Amino acid sequence: MKLRGLDEDENAVSISIGFILTFAITVLMxxxxxxxxxxxxxxxxxxxxxxxxxxxxxxxxxxxTTIDTMVGSADDSGSQIMEVKYGLSLPQRIAGKPYSVEFDNISSDIVFVSEEREGTKVKVPYYADNTVVIPTTLHSPKGEYVMTYDPAANSISIS
Amino acid sequence: MRQLDENAQLLLVAGFAVGVGIVVLTIMLNNVIYASNIASESSIDTSRYEIANAVQITSESYQDAYIYAMETGTFNNTAFEEYLHSYAFMASGNFAISGITFNFENNTLHDPYFTQNGLDNGRDNWTVATNINSTDLFLLELPDVSKLGNSSEKLMITATNSSGLLWAIELYNSGGKINITVRDRTTILGTYTASSQVNITGDTKDFGSDSAAFHFSALTTGHDYSINVINGSKALGYCTFSGSMSSGEQFGFARHKVVDPRVTMSSSQIYIKRDLPVSLPGGRT
Incomplete structure (x- = not known):
């Protein structure tokens, strides 16, 4: 009964302030x-x-590792690899963003990163016991790359 | 009347909540689809196995071709070439089914060195076989003594086990003759000269015309040993080893000739060119 009395009491009620409050809360949410x-x-x-x-x-x-193993097994059997070219196809963009691929032959890691954002950085280790991977950085817009084994330097380069 | 209007606002709020819910669900579902549908391109490349197969079957085909060409006792070059030509035709056809081109440049036969691969630039020091229980046949033949090193560049063949040297033979060129020294771990057991051939298990030299005590069986029987070649590039010649392993399996290795064909293979992803020295008849005696 008391509530019904309050409902009818419109003292201190402002429609404008009520609207502004409702609007502000809605926008905030x-x-x-x-x-x-x-x-x-x-x-x-x-x-x-x-x-x-x-x-x-x-x-x-x-x-x-495939190239490295081929070189190692050829060497062990007294054979010699004269040339290897291995195609590598990477998407130009991942999640709509370009990225870079760095080959670090000190830590033996392949480091992916997009737009220098730390949250996208991924390190994938590789193993090369018989050859040396030449450090380089690839930029994704190129899309197509070639991994080449150089018997003179016993190295793998990616370009 | 105002009471009724206020109740309607609950419907509006509920409608708004449903709308927001739909938006949230749409974005989340879209996100899931987005994440799971950017699948990487399939990168399963089996050409590496094809290359390994090609190397193996090419080696074996050369060895089979040599055995086939030697069926009459003398080398039949026409038969050898025909066999390889037939192999090349069939192999390239088979690899083509897998999308791989296969080609090998035939190579002429060479007299072998005692290196690992039989070529003069091959590995000098290598092991012929390990875990040997007994050796039935151990023959060396040096048809061109001028290609044998002098006393400072000796060809040495040893039998060793886990505790060290059991037996060794040293061969060097001394005035156009093969000077042979046989020794164990500490002492020299005998010195001989030969013109071209040494039969170590048969204790003879120069095709049985002379006898010699090489002591090989006496010093290796009862041991689990390896046969090793040292300074292989200092001598040109043929060798034949056969016997049984500690596991009971037979082993055999013979090298009368060597070839060094160049194998080229390419697929949509990989191109490889490699030399493939093959000892003939190799392990397929």
Missing amino acids: LVTILSSFYTLMDQAEQKVMRDEFEIHGNDIAVRI
């Missing part, structure tokens, strides 16, 4: 939700990139 979505999307994009980088990194590592 929308901004919060949208920014959460944006963060979520960004994290998902980085995760996709890392997953893709790992797949391609492992593929490259397998190719390096």
Whole structure:
């Protein structure tokens, strides 16, 4: 009964302030939700990139090891590899962004990174016991690369 | 009336909530589809196995071709070439099915050195076989003594086990003759000269015309040993080893000639060119 009395009491009620408060709260909530979505999307994009980088990194590592094993087994059997050219096809963009691939022969890592963002950085180790991988950095827009074994320098170069 | 209007606002709020929910679901589903559908291109490349196969079957084909060409006792070059030509035709056809081109440049037969691959630039020091239980045949033949090193460049063949040297033979050129020294770990057991051939297990030299005590069986029987070649590039000649391993399996290696063909293979992804020295008849005696 008392509540019914309060409902009818319109003292200190302002429609304008009520609207502004409702509008402000709605805008605040929308901004919060949208920014959460944006963060979520960004994290998902980085995760996709890392997953893709790992797949391609492992593929490259397998190719390096393949050449290295061929050279090693040929050497062990007294044979000699005169020339190897191994094609390497990488997507020009991953998750819509270009990226770079660095071959570090000190740590024996293939380092993928997109737009210098630390969250996208992936290191995939490779193994080369009989050959040396020449350090280089590839930039993804090229798309097609060739891994070449040089018997004179006993090295693998990627370009 | 105002009470009723206020109740309607709940419907509006509920509608708004449903709308936001749909947007959230759409974005999340889209995100899932996006993440799972950027699949990497398939990169399963089997050409590396094809290359390994090609090397193996080419080596074996050369060895088979040599055995086929030697069926009459003397080398029949026409038969040898025909065999290889037939192999090249069939191999290139088979590899073509897998999308691989295969080609090898035939190479003429050479007299072998005692290096690992039989070529003069091959590995000098190498092991012929390990875990040997007994050796039935151990023959060396040096048809051109001028290609044998002098006393400072001796060809040495040793039998060793885990505790060291069991037996060794040293061969060097001394005035156009083969000077032979046989020794164990500490002492020289005998010195001989030969013109071209040494039968170590048969204790004879120069095709049985002379006898010699090489002590090989006496010093190696009962041991699990390896046969090793040292300074292989200092001598040109033929060798034949056969016997049984500790596991009971037979082993055999003979090198009367050597070829060094160049094998070229290419697929959509890989191109490889390699030399392939093959000892003939090799292990397929």
